[in-house]
Amino acid sequence: MNTTRQVNLSTDPIINSLGPFTDEEYTPEFGRTSLAQAKVLVIGAGGLGCEILKDLALSGFKDIECIDMDTIELSNLNRQFLFRLKDVGKSKAETACAFVRQRVKGVNVIAHCNKIQDFDLDFYRKFQLVVCGLDNIEARRWINKTLVEIASTYDEPIGLIDGGTEGFQGSTKVMIPTQTACFECYMKIVPEQKTYPLCTLASTPRLPEHCIEWAHVLEWPRLYPDTKFDADVPEHVQIMYGLSLKRAEEYGIEGVTKSKTLGVVKNIIPAIASTNAIISAACCNEAFKFVTCCNPLLDDSMYYNGEAGVLASSDPYKKVDDCEVCGNLPREFEIEESLTLIQFVDLVKQEFSLESPNFFTGEGDVYNTKKSDEFKEKENLLITRLLPFEMDYCKFQVVVVDPSRKSSLKLNLKLK
């Protein structure tokens, strides 16, 4: 009798047959091979990352790498379940990967104790999928931009699945660079971090938070111009607490505590094991479906809230047309061979809701709406006569500039 763990016992029944929602073109061979060959990158080995590593290993993924530059802290232990008290101070990536390797044999798990910016495009191009369990927006934007660049440069779309939590709430996003909305497209709906006006901090504090931010932003740099405040140094936190408390007492404001001080200066987001489990598993469930195609994916993103009852639903999210990262990429634009210049202009205007577009290529102007008189003669000529085409493709990229858009449109024309 085989006494070792066989993860495939639970996934095989799903992979080996088609369900009522499975795409008709799905074949078990495809599902099996894809899962066996997929290389997945996990970014972050913290609250979400620990869960993600466990979930991927127990979903049948065989080749996993993980990046995290942080070390383990005491306050991680209420949720980062691959770490023990004896591990405090060690590398998160190495400790987490070693644990998963030991617990789920036969899975190749490689740790990188690095920043994500330490790696080049060739490193990221190895992967079919990136699953992120990050705690900050900047790193998410960086990896998103990198993956969009890979997708547009090499025509290799690497899937990006992103998880985030706060208290009892969280969300999961599934992104396919250049095909679906990218992380930057979602920035429109990402709430901004709470900040307080400087004049409130300086002269009219009302809340304990105002006193703490005053100490943090104004008083500390004044008193200690040569020492950068470090929230991980207990003496610094103690001084900051003292300054905040004194400020609060001066103004008769109640409620400054050490816990609140640390919460404000470190921008602490409450975090619990259960929410991390929900969001990580939602990410990895999508990862499993993404790679095997055994069932359809969710509609772009899922939002979860357990504060009042249990709410979760997945909602479609549209690509932002003039997204700074993925909106400015060249796009293929199909046209009829019989299209005249003016018909082409009208078609583009309508398609992208433009106001007064200007069309040009590297060789010069094609059409300018504002100076339409200058193009009167050419208006009714065929577009294929005005621009060089080879094998159904236009040899030049057509750039369109319009006051309604922040960035230009880049069109690669193709004949239908």
Next chain:
Amino acid sequence: MSHMEDKDVGNKYDRQVRLWNPTGQQHISNAKICLINVTTTASETLKNLILPGVGQAVIIDDRKVTSKDLSTNFFLEDGDMGSSLSERISSNLAELNPDVTVTAEKRPLKSLINDTEYWKQFNCVITSLLFEDKFDVLVDLLWKLNIPLVDVGSVGFYATLRIYHQEQTIVETHNNNLEDLRIDLPWKELQNYIDSKDLKSMDDQTYAHTPYSILLTKVFQQHVAENGKRPTIKEMRTKLTELRRDDETNLEEAYNRANMVLKNSNELNYQLREIFENPKLDDLTTTTPIFWIYTKALKMFYEKHSVIPLSGVLPDMESDTSSYIELQQLYRKKHEEDKTEIKESVLSILEELERSKDEFNQQYLDTFVKNCKFMEVHHGSTKKFDGKLYIENEWDPKKINSINIYLAFLALSEFYKAKGRFPTNDDRSELRSTTISMLCKYPEINFPEGLEKILDELCRAQGNELHNIGSLTGGIAAQEVIKLLTNQYITVDNTMSFDGIKSYVGFWKL
């Protein structure tokens, strides 16, 4: 509500105590929970309760570890095959947190099921895919003891969760709208304070530093005086725009919050109205839970004043420090006065009932008065299903899909009880027949649309859990148990299902 002490800052529980306060953590640390029937979903649930420091956990399961368990359960290791499932799981889970005692119960469920005393030790019981008649016995037994039972399970891409609990009274619902400005109904001291502020004679700086609640109240009262009725939001906004001297932030705040005038301070929300109608309030006894004594005091307060006690919570408003603090003190003073009135009523009710004064607790009073506006009472049932659900939700295809998943699990249970195994792709028509005969009990419904596909997808999984769905569902279940143990935030009332294909949760009351 007690605050985090300095010594707890940055410790192991820092990030969670910020959510449920030291009192919530105390409840978790003192709790004893029980898990019956180990599945991956169940052990993931337990993991998410051991990490935050639940006091004690007891696991009841007399089965041995199989290759199926090992396939999906992270808390089993190679070499555990054939060993006691409950012992292996307890020992691997106990490792996660030295503060927690995890034990494997030596006796099987059948020898414990009729021992009422045994079950009294638990604050919450969790079951998972317990497809035996003993499950129904357990439901009835725990129901009578008012111990919450959370039944949770997943197969393939689907999961369900059902809470069986006679009554849960939640005071700390963590509603973010506790502020109660009384724009439409200032009490005497507040009215005097507002009257003492003459906007016209103010210099520009004082004007720009007048808190928006004062501006809103003044505009509201002027409108009522002139028109004999409450203003609309639009009328408020027009008037507020006229008040601009420059681009004052406080006026902008008032403009953005003009909808506050729609609030009628005399009106109770739906939940409170229902709570006040509870027959318990007219029949208080020596054993009535303390919540209802406080609620009786609250009802008396409302009957006397036509408002509920002031929460004392004042939002931040653009203003200078001293004006804000002055206003804050007015709100706090009123809050304290209201609280004292509630306290006196509670004490006199206790006296009338010949109950000890020691049952009064200042911390409970503080929490109660601050949060009473949004408190909730859930009354459960032991019903397994109700055919009316399909009729009530026929306009909502997503909800029907969710109910189908729940119903499919009931069918799965019936199938398992009859055959001693889970259905496979070869059993599709058999599982359908099981479902049809089960539905005979509910003549009001036809075979629901979409149910067949769900049943087929369940057959595809052959009774296997997928680790991801188990882990996700274990996260949901743990959140619900934490809400039950801390009695904070609002539990699902009382049934839900998760669709891992569509990534969707539906919930309803049974």
